[in-house]
Amino acid sequence: MSPQGETSRQALVRMYHVSKSYLPGAYALRDVNLSIGKGELIFLTGPSGAGKTTLLRLLFAAEKPSEGSIIIGGRNIARLSDSAVPTLRRRIGVVFQDFKLLQRRTVEENVGLALAVRGEPPRQVRSRAFRMLKQVGLQHRRHHAPVSLSGGEQQRVAIARALVGEPELLLADEPTGNLDPELTLEIMDLIAAAAARGTTVVVATHDHSLVERYARRVLHLQAGELAEAGP
Amino acid sequence: MTSLWRALYFVRTAIDGLRSNPVTSAVAVGTIATTLVVMGVFGLALKQMSGIVDRVGQDLTVSAYLAHRLDDEAVRELATRVSTVEGVASVEVVTRDEALRRFEGAAGDRAGLLDGLVENPLPASLEIALASEERTEAGIARLVEAIEGLPGIDEIGHGQEWVDTYGRVLDGLRGVAAALGLVFALAALLIVSNTIRLAVYARRDEIEILALVGASRGFIGTPFLLEGVLQGTAGSLLALAVLWAGFELVTALLGATLAFLIGHGDPVFFDAPEIFAFVLAGAGLGCVGSLSAVGSAWRAA
Numbered sequence: 001m002s003p004q005g006e007t008s009r010q011a012l013v014r015m016y017h018v019s020k021s022y023l024p025g026a027y028a029l030r031d032v033n034l035s036i037g038k039g040e041l042i043f044l045t046g047p048s049g050a051g052k053t054t055l056l057r058l059l060f061a062a063e064k065p066s067e068g069s070i071i072i073g074g075r076n077i078a079r080l081s082d083s084a085v086p087t088l089r090r091r092i093g094v095v096f097q098d099f100k101l102l103q104r105r106t107v108e109e110n111v112g113l114a115l116a117v118r119g120e121p122p123r124q125v126r127s128r129a130f131r132m133l134k135q136v137g138l139q140h141r142r143h144h145a146p147v148s149l150s151g152g153e154q155q156r157v158a159i160a161r162a163l164v165g166e167p168e169l170l171l172a173d174e175p176t177g178n179l180d181p182e183l184t185l186e187i188m189d190l191i192a193a194a195a196a197r198g199t200t201v202v203v204a205t206h207d208h209s210l211v212e213r214y215a216r217r218v219l220h221l222q223a224g225e226l227a228e229a230g231p
Numbered sequence: 232m233t234s235l236w237r238a239l240y241f242v243r244t245a246i247d248g249l250r251s252n253p254v255t256s257a258v259a260v261g262t263i264a265t266t267l268v269v270m271g272v273f274g275l276a277l278k279q280m281s282g283i284v285d286r287v288g289q290d291l292t293v294s295a296y297l298a299h300r301l302d303d304e305a306v307r308e309l310a311t312r313v314s315t316v317e318g319v320a321s322v323e324v325v326t327r328d329e330a331l332r333r334f335e336g337a338a339g340d341r342a343g344l345l346d347g348l349v350e351n352p353l354p355a356s357l358e359i360a361l362a363s364e365e366r367t368e369a370g371i372a373r374l375v376e377a378i379e380g381l382p383g384i385d386e387i388g389h390g391q392e393w394v395d396t397y398g399r400v401l402d403g404l405r406g407v408a409a410a411l412g413l414v415f416a417l418a419a420l421l422i423v424s425n426t427i428r429l430a431v432y433a434r435r436d437e438i439e440i441l442a443l444v445g446a447s448r449g450f451i452g453t454p455f456l457l458e459g460v461l462q463g464t465a466g467s468l469l470a471l472a473v474l475w476a477g478f479e480l481v482t483a484l485l486g487a488t489l490a491f492l493i494g495h496g497d498p499v500f501f502d503a504p505e506i507f508a509f510v511l512a513g514a515g516l517g518c519v520g521s522l523s524a525v526g527s528a529w530r531a532a
């Protein structure tokens with residue numbers, strides 16, 4: 001019963017017999033076993049309702065599993081106390097389909113938020129946010145409000161926010177679901193670049209063209225059950 | 232440095248929050264102010280009445296009437312003895328002659344009543360003043376018990392009954408004020424907590440995003456607490472302004488009547504420590520109200 005997809009690399013994430021049911025008797029995830037190596041780029045696929053979002057939410061401790069253990073960096077987060085959740089999240093960047101940017105803050109403040117919550121001094125927050133925005137090509141927009149940006153630009157801001165704290169793990173839930181095909185590639189290239197620099201990346205998507213283009217390891221979910229699909 | 236800029240962040244976020252929900256903020260401030268005005272009116276009324284009891288208490292003495300057979304020496308000895316009793320502030324000797332003079336002064340044109348008597352029938356007495364904390368029914372009873380059996384003391388008299396009645400009325404009023412204050416404070420807590428709950432709800436996206444990037448509960452919740460404290464402080468200042476204006480108006484219109492009602496002395500407004508306590512109460516109300524709102528928001532999240 002060893003977790004599926006054991007790789008030669010050191011694992012950053014392992015799941016053992018993880019199940020999640022929101023309602024009694026109905027499983028969103030069922031007996032999921034997996035291992036994700038450090039620096040891997042993994043696609044999580046499956047039809048709508050298969051449990052992709054649930055799996056990601058378990059990883060950043062937005063939900064607790066009903067059964068099983070989830071080991072991230074050697075620590076079981078299945079029974080994490082509420083007060084330990086922020087510390088875990090500072091090691092994980094998360095990107096969503098709907099960007100989740102604060103409309104009342106500037107682009108730079110949104111990116112800096114991930115550092116500000118750790119208590120970094122404002123000057124350092126600003127300079128790191130600026131450098132990160134430069135990496136995603138949006139430094140000239142740093143004083144704008146997110147609404148004044150296009151969807152692709154907003155997602156680049158969200159990625160900058162997710163990466164500015166140099167997380168070990170980047171989780172992206174349908175990050176290109178709201179974007180045109182060419183913007184999709186732009187965003188995916190940014191995400192793949194993070195993996196190339198050593199960040200472990202999990203991308204949930206039902207877009208098979210992405211999977212084919214990047215030809216990486218694929219975890220396929222079907223009605224809450226996991227099957228490895230390979231590149 | 233970190234904590235300084237963090238504090239600035241909290242203040243900024245709290246003020247931001249107040250500005251983005253001006254109506255709910257105004258309602259919270261108004262509720263706290265209303266509560267505190269009602270409590271303040273009671274407080275001011277009680278303050279005037281306690282003043283009377285204090286003043287009456289200062290005049291309150293216990294008289295120990297002495298046997299005729301005591302000579303001046305013995306009276307002085309007894310006075311010294313009584314002054315050592317616990318709770319006694321001072322002892323004044325009223326000689327028989329002095330007693331007669333006082334009687335004549337008080338009786339006025341009926342002073343002739345005693346003219347036919349060869350001897351002064353009035354006894355000498357000790358007028359015993361109690362320390363202020365002993366000026367109660369119990370304190371008087373303790374004194375009476377302590378001196379009752381002393382040789383030479385015939386009779387003990389005191390006029391404390393109405394003071395006790397007044398004190399009891401005052402205690403009753405204090406109880407009513409405390410109960411009403413509690414009811415109003417609870418109502419204000421409920422409204423403040425619901426107001427903050429609305430503010431929390433209005434900013435749930437922001438809270439979600441902060442939580443996602445790893446903000447601690449304290450980091451997310453402190454601005455809301457601060458909002459409550461600011462609302463409470465503003466409410467108490469508003470209430471103080473209303474109370475003060477009302478106080479000035481009432482004393483201007485009814486000054487003479489009031490002065491008569493509360494005895495000698497002018498009506499008094501809250502002093503500095505009381506004003507401080509008042510503002511603190513408002514801030515506390517706001518703080519506790521928002522604590523409960525943020526707490527329930529966490530449990531719901």
Ligand SMILES: Nc1ncnc2c1ncn2[C@@H]1O[C@H](COP(=O)(O)OP(=O)(O)O)[C@@H](O)[C@H]1O
Nearest residue numbers: 022023028046047048049050051052053054055
């Ligand atoms: N908060 C929730 N309460 C109840 N059921 C939920 C909740 N979230 C997800 N589900 C259910 O769990 C299953 C998996 O959902 P989800 O993880 O969102 O799938 P996906 O992201 O692959 O579309 C679905 O049947 C969905 O209805």
Ligand SMILES: [Mg+2]
Nearest residue numbers: 052053054173
């Ligand atoms: Mg989903």
